[in-house]
Amino acid sequence: MYDHGFLYGDGIFEGIRAYSGNVFKLREHIDRLYSSAKATMLDIPLTKKEMINAVVEALRKNELYEDSYIRLVVSRGEGDLGLDPRKCTKSKVIIITDEIKLHGREAKEKGLTAIISWVKRDPVDATSHEIKSLNYLNSILAKLEANNAQVDEAICLNKEGFVCEGVAENIFTVTNDLVVTPPTSTGALRGITRQVAIDIAKALGYVVAKKGVTPADLFLADEVFFTGTAAEIVPVVEINKRKIGDGRPGPVTRKLMEKYRQLVKDPAHGTSVR
Numbered sequence: 665m666y667d668h669g670f671l672y673g674d675g676i677f678e679g680i681r682a683y684s685g686n687v688f689k690l691r692e693h694i695d696r697l698y699s700s701a702k703a704t705m706l707d708i709p710l711t712k713k714e715m716i717n718a719v720v721e722a723l724r725k726n727e728l729y730e731d732s733y734i735r736l737v738v739s740r741g742e743g744d745l746g747l748d749p750r751k752c753t754k755s756k757v758i759i760i761t762d763e764i765k766l767h768g769r770e771a772k773e774k775g776l777t778a779i780i781s782w783v784k785r786d787p788v789d790a791t792s793h794e795i796k797s798l799n800y801l802n803s804i805l806a807k808l809e810a811n812n813a814q815v816d817e818a819i820c821l822n823k824e825g826f827v828c829e830g831v832a833e834n835i836f837t838v839t840n841d842l843v844v845t846p847p848t849s850t851g852a853l854r855g856i857t858r859q860v861a862i863d864i865a866k867a868l869g870y871v872v873a874k875k876g877v878t879p880a881d882l883f884l885a886d887e888v889f890f891t892g893t894a895a896e897i898v899p900v901v902e903i904n905k906r907k908i909g910d911g912r913p914g915p916v917t918r919k920l921m922e923k924y925r926q927l928v929k930d931p932a933h934g935t936s937v938r
């Protein structure tokens with residue numbers, strides 16, 4: 665009960681997915697977990713290799729040999745009721761495995777609706793989402809606004825008014841075949857799916873730029889899509905009641921989704937459960 669992950673959100677996490685027994689980009693997720701630990705001065709009591717083995721072992725024990733979702737949580741551990749992390753002498757590792765799906769087939773086919781929320785992304789000199797910490801109230805407040813507006817997702821701007829990311833997704837625009845995603849200096853997470861989408865887009869011959877995106881850039885884009893481990897690559901077809909393009913998933917997004925579906929099962933991009 666006195667775990668500071670619970671009391672103060674003092675901890676870090678990763679969301680990971682396995683497809684047909686291939687834990688997609690497991691090494692990259694583990695690397696990011698240890699980066700989050702470094703930035704928050706949190707000691708993880710396992711080496712990276714031990715952590716990889718522990719994830720695979722958890723999937724085997726739960727007999728999840730096909731598709732699954734893995735949530736890795738490392739909390740600061742038990743302390744007292746004060747927030748001083750020095751009181752927490754042993755961090756805690758929790759591995760959850762499940763069969764979660766965020767956006768179903770319908771969302772992929774029709775695309776999502778979204779609003780730009782009034783909740784600004786936490787600044788990079790505060791609880792920045794560049795670090796994947798247990799502090800997600802910023803995203804939760806934005807998600808509440810999406811729910812209130814009866815749309816699927818919320819888009820967060822940063823304090824300067826530039827587009828940052830979704831609540832748990834990175835965002836891309838496609839305009840005249842130029843693929844753009846905001847830089848992480850806006851406060852966005854360095855998404856693993858974001859990097860995969862960039863690599864796929866480049867391999868398909870598109871020019872990709874990491875540069876500032878304004879709300880008007882979103883409204884006027886031919887296509888907008890989100891990327892994320894849970895969301896995968898998913899089209900956004902309406903933002904603040906403006907149709908994006910013709911209001912249907914665009915051809916570039918669909919091509920990327922198709923390639924992504926192939927890649928997630930590729931053993932060269934993952935770790936086998938078997």
Ligand SMILES: Cc1ncc(COP(=O)(O)O)c(C=O)c1O
Pocket residue numbers: 679793803829830831832833834852853854855856857858891892893894
């Ligand atoms: C705030 C935030 N942005 C972006 C992402 C997408 O990152 P990834 O593709 O690594 O899952 C996530 C999900 O993990 C997130 O929580």
